[in-house]
Amino acid sequence: MSFDKNTNPLKLHHLVGDMEADYIYTPGVAGDKFFKALRDDEKFLATHCESCNHTYMPPRMYCERCFSKLDKWVEAESTGVVDTYSLAHEDRDGEKLAEPVIVAFIRIDKTDGGIIHQLGGVDHESVKIGMKVKAVLKDKSKRTGGLNDIDHFAPA
Amino acid sequence: MMTIKKRVAVIGAGITLFRRRLKETGKELSYHASKMALDSAEMNLSEIESVVMGTAPDAFDGIHMKSENLLDGAGGTGRPYMRPFVGGGTGVFSPIAGWWHVASGLFDTCLVVAEEKMSPVQPHPQTAFRTIWDPFTTRPLHPNLVWIFALEMNRYMTVHNIPKEHIAEVAVKNKGNALDHPSAQLAAKITVEDVMNSETMVWPVQRLDISPPSDGAAALILASEEVAKKYTDSPVWIDGVGWSLDSSYWTNRDLYFPQYVAEAAKMAYKMAKIDDPPKEVSFAEPYDPFTYKELHHMEGLLLAKKGEAPKLTAEGVTQRDGKLPICPSGGLLGVGNPIAAAGLMKCCEAFWQLRNEAGKRQVDGAETGVCQAWGDLMQVGTVTVFRR
């Protein structure tokens, strides 16, 4: 065993490799309906389990509590309440950001779930847990049928 | 040696379609199979005490730690949940893990689910295998899984002087058997000539010798003897389990015989008190992602002498109405190969066969069935013995 102090692996005899693989992900039965309704109709769709009285946001095609198949779709609101938030001062690679980004978990009204997204239109001094917010969607021409069709949530 | 506290029964089974691409997510596929299994046992999720999720490399679905992603679809939320993993051997290893959950006395019920969604990885699931090789001793040659198997197949054919036509019979039989399986992706009536004339991928492996990628899920419900009897008059018993791994160095073992399968089979037969496997086993579901692998594994399972499986196949012994039916489901070559789900599909088949619920696929007088899978770095054998 060599326990030499060496913080640079390139100094050792080495090969450079990678684990490349590309993917085509599909959102599934429930996800397909949710993202298309958001993109095309600006609607937040949820599924409801009658036996558990639980409304899933994002929607699922089954109830994870009782395993009922869920085909009761309900229209939720595009509003919600900040359940918790954090202030990211660095990006995921550890680089300093010019301005802290506010990341929040928003509990969506009329559901038992929520969405994690960024907050905008509020500075990091005045953001508060419990504040009411509303989804701000991207311009229709720029939507792709994904999470970032929501540009951010802003104070309602 | 451990003490087996409880005899373990299978009381329900479920399966999705196996297809090249399915719209459902892995979670949704897991849900469909699990729900079908629960319904078949007339059980609610609340009666499940533990969950085992078998799923092969994360690199297929493209989600690291994918068993965590699959948790809610497999009914794992709020329950003891674990993912056993031995690569391609996982499908038959997951009911083994479920078995020890119940046999140990820790739980009275266990839902065993296996899922694979291979369609996301581009340009082909083979891409996911590029990095399983040792970066210094193998990877510089840019190996592809098919050419590694072709080396093993050629060694097997040469040691025993096996004509390729006898091996081709496996594809004809299994794709034909799959015509009666409602989940099948690759059912077809083909001939030995079709196999022999199909495109050569890496000689001696030709296109129809191989089972292509797939999406799918399967599930089993396990229960302790006392609890099983509350749900059904016809439980299917898991009477033997075994698994074994050989050296991962190909250059340090002889490829013509899968010693790892033999070790796993001996462990399972000993537990099930089987002394003469060809006489006592009514049918078997050995792992058949390639034609020669069914034969290789029949020999590993000690159901045929070394080099004799191709002859038995050519003579029709392994047909569904033969003396020793092999892959009555249609196997991976016929039903499809969503890796872990394909292994568990074999255990579902054993359950249906032993309950006389296999419909057109039914083997007469089925009393004892053996299922086996293989994988990891092509050196793991996993074996389960089922009895009615």
Ligand SMILES: [Zn+2]
């Ligand atoms: Zn529910």
